[in-house]
Amino acid sequence: MKNSSQIEASFAFDKDVFQRKHVKHWREEGIKAGLFLCTSVSVLTTFAIVWILVREAGVFFQDVSLFDFLFGTQWTPLFQPRSFGVLPLVCGTLLIVIGTALIALPVGLATAIYLSEYASSRVRSFLKPILEVLAGIPTVVYGYFALTFVTPLLRAVFPQVQIFNAVSASIVVGIMVLPMVASLCDDTLRAVPGSLRQGAYAVGATPFEVTLGVVIPSSLSGIMAAFVLAFSRAIGETMAVTLAAGATPKITMDPFVSIQTMTAYIVQVSLGDTPAGGTAYQTIFAVSALLFIITLGMNIASNHLLSKFREVYE
C-alpha cells in the first residue's frame, strides 16, 4: 500500500504537468492567433485596393458617365476642351501588348522548348540563372535601354520612327517578360510525362514531331496560362512605357509614333501639377480601376488554365 506522501508526490507531479500543458496550450493559441493576424494583412490589402479604387473612381463617375469614359475616343482631361474617353489609352496599351506578345511569346516558348527538350543539365544550369538575371533587372533600366539604345537603332533603320514610339517600348517589355514566359513554359513542358515522348519516338517520330505533335498539345493549357500572364504583365508595365512610348494618347495602330498607355498616363498625372481632388486628378483612379479589373481578370484566367493543366498531370 502506498503511503500518503508518495500519493501526494505523484499527484503534485501530475498537477505540474497539467499546469505546464495549460500554459503551453495558451501560448500555442496566442502564437497561432498572431500568425493568423499576419495572413489577414494580405486579405486586408486586397479589400483596401478594391475599396479605394471603387470610392475614388466613384467620385470621378459623379462627373463623367461610365459610357463616356469607356467608349469616348478623345482623352484630354488635363486641358480644354476636356474629354474623358479612355479608348486612346486602351489603344496605346493594346499596341504595347501586341508588340510584347510578338516578341515574348515565340521567343519564350522556343527558349522553353530548348531548355526542356534539348539542353543538357549543364547548359540548363547555366542558362536558367542568366534568364533570372534578365528578369531581375528593374523596369526603369529597360526604359533607359529603350530610349538610348533601341530607339536610336530603329531610327537608323527606319527614319520615320519618332523619338517616343510604341515599337521600342514593346521590344524592351518583350525582353522583360520573356524570362517569365520561358520559365513557366519550361515548367509545364517538363511536367509532361516522358512516356508520352517515348511512345512517339517508338513509332518513328523525329524530335520536332514529338515536340510539336505530342509535347506542346499536351501542355497547351499550361502554355496558354503563361501567355495570359505575359499579357497581364505587359498591361501593368509602367516605367519602360513611360520613358519610351511617349505621352500622346491617340487611337492608332502605327507602332512608330508616340502613344500613351494607361500606366504612363497615371505616372504623368502624379508627376505633374494637377491639383488633387478635381475631376482631372480623379481620372487616375478611374484608369487604375480599369487597369486593375483587366489584369485581375487575366490573372484569374491564367490561374484557371494552370489548374486545368495540373488536373491532368499532377
Add this chain to the structure above:
Amino acid sequence: MISEDLTRRYWIAKIFYWFCFAVAWTGVVILGILLFHVTREGIQWLDFQFLSDFPSRFPAKAGIQSALFGTLWLMSFTALFSVPIGIGSGIYLEEFTHKNRYSRFIDLNISNLAGVPSIVYGMLGLVIFVRWFGLNQSVLAGSMTMSLLILPIIIISTREALRAVPNTIRQAAFALGATRWQTIYAHVLPAALPGILTGIILALSRAVGETAPLIMIGALTYVAFVPEGPMDDFTALPIQIFNWASRPQKEFHELAAAGILVLLFVLLLMNSIAVYIRHWSEKRNR
C-alpha cells in the same frame, strides 16, 4: 520515296533544333548588349564624387548620395515590416491550416495580389498611407507601400521553403511530445531558413528596383539631403535614374547610366548573397 520523305523530316527536325538553340541564347546576347551599353555610357561618370554629391541641374556636379541613402532607409524599413509579416503568414498557411475554404481563399488572394501591377500598389499607398495616415512623402509611407508589394513574394517563397522540409522531422518532434509551435520553431524553421532567406533577398531586390509605386506616393525627384529619420522626405535610386533618363540632354542620360551601374551593383551584391546562402545550405545538407 520513303527515304526522301525521311530526309526531309530529319532536315526539319535539325532546323527546328538550331532555331530553338539560337533563340534560347539570344537572351544571353541581349543581356550582354544591355550591360555593355550601360557600362559604356555611364562608366566615365562613376567616381567617388558621383557617389557623394547631391542631385544638381549641372551634370558635372550631380551625384546620388541622397538617392543611395534614401534606398538604404527605404529597404531597411521595408524589410522590418514585410519580413515578420511575410514569414508569419507563410508559417500559418503552411503549418497551421488544413485544406479548407479559408486556405483556398487566401491562396487565390495571394496569387492574385502577386499579379497586381505595382502602380496599383502605389495608388493604395497614396490614399491610405500618404493621405489617411498623414505620413506624407516620408520614408515610412514608401516602405509600407513597398512592404505590401513584396509581401506575396515573401509568403510564397516561405511556403515553398517550409514545404520542402521533410515531414519526418515534424513527426519525430511530435512523437517526443513537442507542441506544434515548438516543432516549427526548433526544427522546421531552422531547416527551412536558407530557402526563406533566399526568398526574402529576392523579394527585397525586386523592391530596390521598383519605381512606379514610389512615384505614385509622391517621392520627390530632387532631394538635396540625406534622410535622418523615418518621417523625412526621400528619393531613391530608381527615381533618380528615371528623372535623369526622362531629361532630353545627353549628359543626363549618361548620369542615368552611371546610376544604373550603381543600382545593378547593389542588385548583384544582393543576388550573390542569395546564391551564397543556397550554395552553403546545399553543402550543409549533403
